[in-house]
Amino acid sequence: MAEEEPVRRLGVVFSSPFPGEAFVSWVDTVAASLRVSRAAALRTLGLPGSARFSTHQFHLSPEQLEGLRRRTGLRPAQVERMLFRFYAPTALPQLAEDNGSIAQGARVSQPWLRRDHSAACPLCVEASGGRWLLGWRLKWTFLCADHLVYLVDRCPRCGLRLYWRLEATGAGQRTHCVRPAARNGRGGRRLGTTVCGFPVAEMPALPVGDEEAVHVQRRVQALLTLADVSHNRPRAACCSSSS
Ligand SMILES: [Zn+2]
Numbered sequence: 001m002a003e004e005e006p007v008r009r010l011g012v013v014f015s016s017p018f019p020g021e022a023f024v025s026w027v028d029t030v031a032a033s034l035r036v037s038r039a040a041a042l043r044t045l046g047l048p049g050s051a052r053f054s055t056h057q058f059h060l061s062p063e064q065l066e067g068l069r070r071r072t073g074l075r076p077a078q079v080e081r082m083l084f085r086f087y088a089p090t091a092l093p094q095l096a097e098d099n100g101s102i103a104q105g106a107r108v109s110q111p112w113l114r115r116d117h118s119a120a121c122p123l124c125v126e127a128s129g130g131r132w133l134l135g136w137r138l139k140w141t142f143l144c145a146d147h148l149v150y151l152v153d154r155c156p157r158c159g160l161r162l163y164w165r166l167e168a169t170g171a172g173q174r175t176h177c178v179r180p181a182a183r184n185g186r187g188g189r190r191l192g193t194t195v196c197g198f199p200v201a202e203m204p205a206l207p208v209g210d211e212e213a214v215h216v217q218r219r220v221q222a223l224l225t226l227a228d229v230s231h232n233r234p235r236a237a238c239c240s241s242s243s
């Protein structure tokens with residue numbers, strides 16, 4: 001297993017975030033490792049395990065970040081790297097309004113955001129054991145420059161979007177399509193016992209034949225993750241020039 005060393009707190013072992021992982025994916029990884037529902041995992045992490053969960057993908061309050069630090073040992077910067085807020089300086093400037101006080105993300109205009117689902121590189125999902133990247137939630141991310149395939153965002157069997165945010169779909173969607181198999185039958189939505197089940201790792205992804213597309217994606221990626229660069233820069237060595 002190539003997993004990073006897990007974080008231990010309160011007698012519970014929490015999986016560490018994967019580099020670039022989205023918050024919802026990490027929560028689901030925690031849920032899967034603890035063998036509990038996503039809602040229960042959120043409560044274990046000190047967050048409301050409610051249907052309003054999607055707001056936590058935008059930002060967390062300082063109190064919630066501190067609660068996570070106490071429970072998991074994760075620094076606030078590590079958690080914020082998993083939230084949409086990370087892209088406020090670049091792709092999602094609307095999240096930077098009001099100096100950080102975001103209206104729960106509910107009314108945010110989102111032309112570049114896959115808000116309620118995710119695209120994915122099936123080969124990355126397979127290699128990471130089911131970690132979904134925050135960058136895949138941006139429409140700016142259209143291919144995987146590591147595996148040279150275009151991202152997929154719909155299940156080839158049922159045609160529904162991947163990694164739907166609703167809690168009912170649960171942690172299983174890290175590796176499989178768990179959308180309801182019966183879309184039109186009267187009982188199709190009851191209990192959720194019948195799911196599509198198509199493995200994400202086996203979803204066919206279109207190979208990238210255009211080298212220029214890879215260059216463009218790499219360039220866009222670099223522009224979108226400026227915050228990663230400034231995070232790693234020694235504090236005293238920056239800020240000598242504004243242009
Ligand atoms: Zn990939």
Ligand SMILES: [Zn+2]
Nearest residue numbers: 155158177196
């Ligand atoms: Zn499906």
